[in-house]
Amino acid sequence: MNFRADIDFAKEMDNQDELVSFREQFVIDDPALIYLDGNSLGRLPKATIPLMQELVERQWGQTLINGWHEGWLGLQERIGAKIARLIGADGGEVIIGDATSVNLFKLAWTAVAHNAPRSKIVTDDLNFPSDLYILQGVARLAERPLRIQVIPSPDGIHGPVEQLAAAIDEDTALVALSHTVFKSAYTYDMTAVTQLAHNAGAIMLWDMSHSLGSVPADVHAANADMAVGCTYKYVNGGPGSPAFMYVRRDWQDKLHNPITGWMGQHHMFDFDLTYEPEPGLRHFLTGTPPILSIAAIEPGVDLLLAAGMDKLRAKSILQTEYLIYLWQEWLKPLGFSLNSPRAAARRGSHVSLGHPDGARIAQILIEEKQVIPDFRQPDNIRLGIAPLYTSFMDIFEAIGRIRDA
Numbered sequence: 001m002n003f004r005a006d007i008d009f010a011k012e013m014d015n016q017d018e019l020v021s022f023r024e025q026f027v028i029d030d031p032a033l034i035y036l037d038g039n040s041l042g043r044l045p046k047a048t049i050p051l052m053q054e055l056v057e058r059q060w061g062q063t064l065i066n067g068w069h070e071g072w073l074g075l076q077e078r079i080g081a082k083i084a085r086l087i088g089a090d091g092g093e094v095i096i097g098d099a100t101s102v103n104l105f106k107l108a109w110t111a112v113a114h115n116a117p118r119s120k121i122v123t124d125d126l127n128f129p130s131d132l133y134i135l136q137g138v139a140r141l142a143e144r145p146l147r148i149q150v151i152p153s154p155d156g157i158h159g160p161v162e163q164l165a166a167a168i169d170e171d172t173a174l175v176a177l178s179h180t181v182f183k184s185a186y187t188y189d190m191t192a193v194t195q196l197a198h199n200a201g202a203i204m205l206w207d208m209s210h211s212l213g214s215v216p217a218d219v220h221a222a223n224a225d226m227a228v229g230c231t232y233k234y235v236n237g238g239p240g241s242p243a244f245m246y247v248r249r250d251w252q253d254k255l256h257n258p259i260t261g262w263m264g265q266h267h268m269f270d271f272d273l274t275y276e277p278e279p280g281l282r283h284f285l286t287g288t289p290p291i292l293s294i295a296a297i298e299p300g301v302d303l304l305l306a307a308g309m310d311k312l313r314a315k316s317i318l319q320t321e322y323l324i325y326l327w328q329e330w331l332k333p334l335g336f337s338l339n340s341p342r343a344a345a346r347r348g349s350h351v352s353l354g355h356p357d358g359a360r361i362a363q364i365l366i367e368e369k370q371v372i373p374d375f376r377q378p379d380n381i382r383l384g385i386a387p388l389y390t391s392f393m394d395i396f397e398a399i400g401r402i403r404d405a
């Protein structure tokens with residue numbers, strides 16, 4: 001694509017965009033405000049508002065306790081089955097659980113327990129800090145000494161694939177990585193890295209928080225064992241909406257939930273006094289689910305399914321390429337560095353730009369320029385492209401305002 005750095009080009013691109021109508025499906029309260037933080041908190045789908053009204057007024061207000069038997073109890077599986085279609089899994093392999101961190105704890109713990117006496121977890125230093133804290137907690141609670149090997153990225157941008165290949169060995173119980181990493185947007189080849197883990201007999205756990213809803217993945221084609229991921233970023237499920245859990249079918253009854261609660265109990269309404277896990281995925285659940293927050297996930301998932309992941313990815317690549325083109329034209333001469341992979345195949349849907357004055361620039365953008373980026377210490381300005389609602393005009397305007405700042 002031959003990009004141009006004039007406003008007519010941005011308008012032409014929006015006119016040619018097959019997905020342009022999806023933007024109208026979101027609440028855009030202030031058209032002058034450019035929102036490039038959909039990779040931290042996605043926008044509100046319009047359909048979520050009447051859904052919440054119906055849930056609160058009718059389902060809670062009128063149905064009361066009967067709501068549990070009129071859809072609430074099965075909600076985690078029903079919405080999970082829709083998310084399964086986004087990641088190439090089957091319906092019974094995805095369920096909405098707790099926060100990403102908690103889901104990760106449950107799955108990492110059981111993977112490590114299953115793979116005794118192996119004594120190593122392998123991850124990288126691009127992983128989300130909470131994921132590392134969770135793995136450290138798993139290591140503290142394990143019934144045997146467990147070491148976490150954090151493989152450093154060679155440049156802080158790209159995943160250390162070769163070094164991972166060397167580190168994953170016969171002593172590795174678990175490999176846990178972010179599919180798309182939160183800082184640079186580097187995206188691992190899920191199939192290749194899963195294969196590395198399997199060659200050594202390790203279990204592979206992917207955190208798809210930054211890829212779900214923007215980067216297509218096929219967990220079956222990759223033969224991934226397990227995955228977790230947020231629904232409040234590119235899925236637009238709302239602040240703190242619970243995360244999904246994927247466990248490949250053949251693993252489900254071989255693994256155990258470390259936090260056994262009544263939501264995972266076999267025949268839970270028998271109120272038996274001794275825990276017995278429900279077969280399938282449900283035994284990874286623990287306590288009473290937050291129905292309002294879970295229900296709010298569905299409109300965003302429906303929009304992603306309607307748009308189609310392949311079309312979303314094509315638009316996302318075009319938009320991140322366009323953003324990088326404008327960086328080259330306007331920002332590189334001002335001392336901004338590109339802190340995301342240049343190769344589109346290895347890049348997710350946000351672009352990180354570094355600048356020694358990054359913190360001050362981010363502050364000016366928010367306070368004076370009506371641009372909401374995302375800032376990560378020490379100098380990373382992250383610009384999130386949410387292809388359902390980010391326009392080419394948004395990108396054109398935002399990079400111009402960054403230049404002015």
Ligand SMILES: *Cc1c(COP(=O)(O)O)cnc(C)c1O
Pocket residue numbers: 099100101102127128130131178182207208209210230243
């Ligand atoms: C956003 C994000 C999380 C967030 O976890 P919570 O438990 O929802 O706070 C976890 N992992 C990754 C990779 C993320 O990008």
